[in-house]
Amino acid sequence: MTSPVVTVSDRSATAPSGASGSTPRLRTPRRRHSPGRPRRSVLLTVLTGLVLLYSLVPLVWLAISATKTQEGLSRSFGLWFDSDFALWENISETFTYNDGVFTRWLLNTLLYVVLGAGGATFLAVLGGYALAKFDFPGRRAVFAVVIGAVAVPGTALAVPTFLMFSEMGLTNTPWAVIIPSLISPFGLYLMWVFASEAIPTELMEAARIDGAGEVRTFFRVALPLLAPGIVTVLLFTMVATWNNYFLPLVMLKDPDWYPLTLGLNSWNAQAATAGGEAVFNLVVTGSLITILPLIAAFLLLQKYWQSGLAAGSVKE
């Protein structure tokens, strides 16, 4: 009954899975046993370091730029601080500018994430469990249709969805953003792979023999076993919803319903409009505030989502 989650964490010595306090003690002997442990290479580390720099420099630029005033942005070198340290002013101005519309966007984004990503994860977990653990008519067709649908361009869906939703009176309401966010084909796929490996069928059989109904079996037996997979899917649907731009762009006219992404872009664009005030320092600071929650979520939950992803990784 070795679930792949365990297999993976066994081998990755530095990322022990699970909260079991005994893991560190087990690690040392296992490391000694691993045959021919390769020697660390400075050259390889330096070469990979180039990709690391590429990944981190823009984020460093963003963090440094958030400390600058509008004038400071243009007069100082991008990767170093300006004489004016304006981070706190920028943050407070970001939240108060234009009657605090940024706070409104932040709350909208949270609403879309909680209902959209939460709902998408719930549907994906239910569906993935069904695909992995039940045999039913039409099961194979579902995968084909879902994967096929991923290839359909966003606009092929956005235009007719917009027209449909506008007939139903849903455009320019939060529902227009939330309802399409409820479907995550990648989440369904990940949950399917994960559930088929993480839930022993014997355990379900045992629960049924003990008289548990299907719903009870799902909540009491399956759900706890699915936890790392659920965290993984939740994080990826969260990213998708938090970062969504195209869908709200099409569906929403009223800035009061904008998510952060759309709001930031409108601040950026207002400099180009006649008589519009350039607020690049707020765009930069707002951008930083926008990405921090997701980065924090990934960092805090990394051992869970990485084990979930490893089990869900495609293999032959």
Next chain:
Amino acid sequence: MTTLQEPVAAEPRPAPPPTRRDRRSWTGWGFLGPFVAVFALVFLAPIAYSVYLSLFRDQLIGGNTFVGLDNYTQALQDDRFWAAIGRVSLFLAVQVPIMLGIALLVALALDSGRLYGRDFFRISIFLPYAVPAVVATLMWGFMYGTRFGLVGDINGALGVSLPDPLSPDLVLASIGNIVTWEFVGYNMLIFYAALRVIPHSLYEAAQIDGAGQIRVITAIKLPAIRGALVIATIFSIIGSFQLFNEPSILQPLAPNALTTDYTPNFYTYSLSFNGQQHNYSATVAIVMGLITMVIAYVVQLRGMRKGV
């Protein structure tokens, strides 16, 4: 919608262990039902509606009339549409191999166990994935600026004049750089996760046979993660053909280089929301969807047959 019926990469386990024949029942639908219902509302219904729209034309005189395949004929002869496809094809041919190549090399480096600070590398290179495309594009857009961006800083500091990344000649490469930055870490992680589940016994066997690092990579690692490579390629192709966010957000910075028909997706968006040509827009989107599916399908067939 049946083009990709061969599940990409191994379908997760042949079938649920059909413990007993009579287990085959409708129970599973109770769990899958909610997903399928919403899926039908937000995917299938719009696709069907799109096909319906593409068969009509809204004319000033005569109103909404059925025109059969006329819109499709128009799309196939539309130079702006083909120019947009040409751009994303070029983008695809250059950006996707670079991005996946870097991602694969980093994944192999991480998996080799030869890096100092492996976990720091893995998580840091992945982080850009958590950055919204809007923020990534705004950020790179600022940095690209020759007047007060990083490019301008370098020009000033070194007394050189680097070419403007937002000029018509370079803007496609500049967009490629943004997309690469956003997704290198994500693809790296997919590859890395696939590498981690290769049974250790294979490496031990290879070691006994005296295989070197390179040989282990070509004979064991790459074949083992072929499924992951194919699926990453397919998703990258789909992503390239759907390119929209980056060019549309950069557009105010480079209005001459980035026209509203720069990519097929941008073109359909403009047709629909600036030009009110919903029917023609739906047609263009369908043609693009079909092209995407055909290419994804071909890649999948080749990838599954011949390996990487």
